Amino acid sequence: MKKVGAVRSVVCSILVLLLCVTSFTGCGKKNDAANSGGNETSVEPGKVDKNQIFKAEKIDGILAQGERIVCMECIGDRIKAFVSTEEEKDRCISFKPDGSDVQTFDVAIGEDYHSQYCTFDKDGNLFLNCFYEHYNGAPTEESSDEASDAASATEEALPEVIDDSSKGGKAYIIKIDSSGKELFKAELPEELTEDPFLSITAMEWTEKNGLVLCTPRGIETYDEKKGFNVILDEKALGGSYDGFGTLFKDSDDRLYYEGNGEFACCEVDFANKSLGEPLKGFEDSMYEFFRGADHNLYVKSFDGIFTYDSNQGKLEKILDYDYSNIGSGQWTTVGCAVALSDKEIIADVPLDYNSELNRLTKVDPKDVPDKTLITMSAMNMDMRVESQIMDFNRTNDKYRIEVTKHYDYQDDFNNDVVSGDLPDIIMVSGIYSDMYSDFGKCVDKGLFLDLTKEFEKGGAFGDIEMLPNIAEMMKTDDKYYSVIPSFAVVTYAMREQDAGGKTSMSYKDCEEMAKSHNFEIDKAFGGMIKKDNLVAHEWKFNKNKYIDWENSKCDFDNQDFIEFLNFVNKFPVESDDYPKDGEAFMNPDFKYANGEALFRESPFSNMDSYIELKQGIFKDNVTLIGYPSKDGENLSYIMPIAFAVNSKTANKEGACEFIRNLFDIREGQYNEVPYAGFPADKSRFEAELERSTKEFSGDSESDYFYFGDKIKKKPLSQEEVNGFKDFVIAIDTRYESDDEVGKIISEECASFFSGKKTAEEVAGLIQNRVSVYVNENS
Template sequence: MKSIKRFALCMVLIFVMILPLAACQKKGKQTATIDKNTVYKEEMLNIKFSDDLSVYNSYFSADKVYYFGYKYNQTDGMASSVWGTVNYDGTGMTSNKLDKEGSWIERMAVSEDGDVYLLYSESFEDYSDPDNYIYENSYYLKRCDASGAEKASINLKEKYQAEWTRDIIALSDGNVLLITGDKFIVLDKDLKEVRSKAYDNFDGNFYKIKDGSMVLLAWEEGGNKLYRYDLNKFERGEEIQIPFSMSNFGMRDGCGKYDFILTDSTQVYVYNIGDTEPRALLNYVNSDIVTSGFNTIYLADDNTVYGFYNYYDDDTDGRDVARYGKYTKVAPEDVVDKKVLSLGCLWVDTDIKKRVISFNKTSSEYRIVITDYSQYDTEEDWMAGTKKFNSDVASGQAPDIVIANDPSIIHNYISKGLFADLTDYIKNDPDINFDDIFPNLIKASSYNDKIYEIVPSFTISTVAGKKSVLGDRNSWTMEEFLQFKNSLQPGMSMFADATRENMLYNFLSVNVSDYMDFGKGKCYFDTPEFVSLLEYLKEFPKSEEMYTNEYWENYDYESAESAYRENKVVLQPTSIYDIRELKYLIRGTFGEAVTFIGYPCKEGNGSSINPMASYAISAKSAYKDAAWDFVKYYYSNEYQQKLTWGIPASMAQFDENAKQSTEKPYYMDENNQKVEYDDTYYINGQEIVIEPLSEAEIAGIKEFVKSVDRISSYSEDIQNIITEDAEPFFQGQKTAEEVAKIIQSRANIYINEKQ
């Protein structure tokens, strides 16, 4: 649930309430500080596995680590499921393989006496008879001692008709709780049933709190709720009131020291029922730990924590490496004092943490602390973090460094002087090749010819179509667009599977500057162009009217695949994120040369830049030079060369990527010789060879990229205003001109309220 909310924030963050500035800007900017009570020293345990073992999860006891994962055979490509134990000092490692091929460990639980419960599946497939494919799958539960010796085993499909299982939990009384797809079952050490109860619907997780009893975190409509739970009766007890949003945290058992260990993307917390809030225990960045969170945590005491997490980077050749660490608390008086900068964003990923930690380690004078604003989200308001982010920026309390996934967070405030002018930094820094940055990206990042943000990479939203159909044009106005539409031959359509909602979203987000200017507080919806757009939108059905069960049951996938090649559909909304992928659009989807004509607009090309992320510095920061030393890294050759998604800001790196598009793919054979092969694409079951792009095509694509100089933006509030007020026109009750005036009035009030 948490990841879904964060993903939604990154993709469609909206213009939200901007607090009035006049009173707030009189306050001085608060100085960032570091919580010295959350600093721990990381000491990696000497636990190393072979390169062919991928550790899925681990568990800690007082003296050893229990692990399970999958071991890959490089010769035949097969994998086997293994588990074992290892002491904290790396000695005494054991490894146990499940007996049968096709066996996979799903869950592991460790009892208080050190025994291991393994929940695993065995599958069997038989393809020998094409008309009689056989697949069988069974679940098993096994209890072993730490050395791997089996003590008890049970076939869950035979005993309980279990088609799938959810979890196993080792209980304080020595029993184990098994949750299948339809039943709670308590088993003793010999895996004999103690009691059980069937259930119709179960959405939640059980946790063992420090007194040994169980609680249930239930996922209910309106939010998560916590209940005491009686396993003897399989009944909920009283609800436990928690004075904060539990959905903001990952929850784990408290290792007998606390009721819960809580985690988010930045910290580990501890919490006891009855406390007013969680207490921050360990901060990853303050402790220079490069992770977004521990897979498993063991709390020996407040001063000693053990953690397991997966790590990959250039120094691991891209492999996912299991890391085990011992974390010892640093006395607050021993934490080195540095000047502290704050970095704020709506979601902290591992790459940001790596860069922050690298900066902190190399700077003798400064240290960066991170605020992840998503921590303020609640189940009642999942935009609360976004609103606070905007509020802090608007009131002059913005972090020293702002990282925004939604460009409007920065663009809404540039005209108000809340972000620092980076022009001299970018142009004069010897580590930055200003002339290598896409000039259109610089223009899009500027306001009144001054640069206010760094955009390391971006995608382009546009519309593609065949040159043979569209001609030499590379842009069009709304009038030209409609004239072309009206000239189509019978059986041809402009777009495929389009609905009123997605067409409004596309037209509005790409060409937002045609209709709104937040800097000047003006909007332009009572124009002939917008009236024409409304009239065009009326031709499309609503999503719920189009995407019915009947629609999907009768959907002709083969016809859809070939529609662009056969000129049944003229235009395809396209996101350009990697020039190396465009050959599939050109050679595959359309089968011939294309033009990126974009959406109709007043002037220029109706395509737009979508920043993957934007970096800005607060105008009130006391440490702008230090903040620049951090953000400039994202325009460095080192970072630009690492990018695996999006168009790089560096034209030189773009050219390097483009060069790969002019070559055939290849692999290295057993003699380390390069062997080229053909890229292929399938349409209607027919294999099509995808030839590399020509240098002329690459040059044309680059010129197109350089021509796009507007930033995509989106306001859900504005789209809602249009959708609501245009409905009488779509229903035939008012004219397009009448509803355009109403939309203009409401949008004008809205945009001025945001000033």
């Protein structure tokens, strides 16, 4: 089976995400459930409801790496699941609830098809919706029969894919029995396949009414003998119906439709061809549903799992994801699930960018240990940190981390500073990235704990040898008030052969090189770059020369900044590379691969992103030249993930223990989380670099990247790794974006770009305004 194209894969992913977002709109609103007659109770922050804690245990031997569960049901005394991968290698799995007696067969319908929605009937037969796209002829019965033979290891090719996307495609419903034998294959009517991808958007099987579908025509049934039959048309589903909806049934075989507007969670009345009253308890919130023993329905939201009695409209929370530490932090939810009882659930649990099959078992409240709460706040929460919080809470018997505040704006943090209402741990990356002067003011006010001694022998971080440049970035007044466990690197890159031996570029070098390649300057930088964006953001590469917060000084009225302004002024006001209405978006990185651009802004959060730059985007050796400057200095910066500890914390030991835990990355995590960041610990940083010199087996999805095609990574040479290491530890600039300074620069530069003022005049105005700002905020 082969993908028709990368764009379709992206669209599929977007649709799945949109459907998930729709299903979970308003989730976690505890008061909504309580007001609707449910037993949901509000728990005071920091307090753990021990009645809502489940233990997660991985069920080995079911899912292969990279597989995701599309649908899962309990059929008799077995659990059946249909699973797929990014490459659409599908299979059907059956196993006993204890995880034993695993039976499986490949679902090989044919090449060039996409499987979408599926469901099982009471006998365990699989109903699968799939589509073939843009063929010069429909698949023949002979080829599809051969291709669908699950016992055959060979997949027969279907007719050749053509590029004319206006010709639609073919969509099918296929029924496959428990042995993998295809029982029938029904082609959907032409009116449903104008876009075969959207021909069916939901599928459910009921004992009373058979197979039920959501299609562009509404809700309809399909029977092998009677064919398609529309039960509720678009009009009956309301004016907002656009072909999208969700179907689910309860343990009493009643079918419900979840859609837009007024029709939220309504029972489908087949006899009267209408929708019943909405289920009680979901007036203001929409959830996702699954079935199981002991209750009519089970309900998933973004904060836990509930039981639901559809007869009484009673919603009761039984599992809290955070209390139970289920998920990765980024994805505190579960995927497909089956409830064996209200005390045991089999569920597909997302972990970073993978998932695993877990058994969730209720923990006796008396066996839940009391832990000391460590509170934490953040402005821009990093994905790996969220995962590390979950890992820490799962394994630490003494402390529990709870993120009590997510700052949306700098003012939110400033208000807490004024009130003194700071948590034990403050993720200060957000402060660095918005207004570093506030960090200095916090230190001056004594709000952050001096952690210098913790880096000495016997201290919490005494066993950590920091990269020297990162250690310097953590200092304020030669003391450590923050800790940086990981970081990203931001620079500019170009082909090594184009750099001609240079390791950095002056403005003049860039202009001459662009001219030698017959590029306009903006095209040399990949297009899609406007002068207002450049002037507001790229000055940060050289911000060390412009602002000295420690000494309350700034220097914009100099030749370096003036030449920066003159360089930026050569870029257009608007880029003509942005797609116009109706035009498809093309990945701008293809321009670098095709030699149509020279200089690329390149962030690296691990060695995989560096490998992709070399082997995919440029398909050649690269030189990391940094942003250009007046004198050709290599301007690159470090973007840290940093933490501080409240000086008034009563839990210094626990706070430091958690931050120390952030240095310990489990094996393979840098593969699993693309934005994990480089470790700031010297030995771990070197180990991460060394990993990239090893041969990639090809057994894992992390051994590949996608750039047009699926590309297997090649190991880097020791020389390449050493060069990258030397480059990183030479960077002495920490990312500190000040929105107010950027605003001042943008405002004053408008008159320069319009020709009303010279660069020298504007530099002087910026100098005056920023000086006042720095003095007022230092």
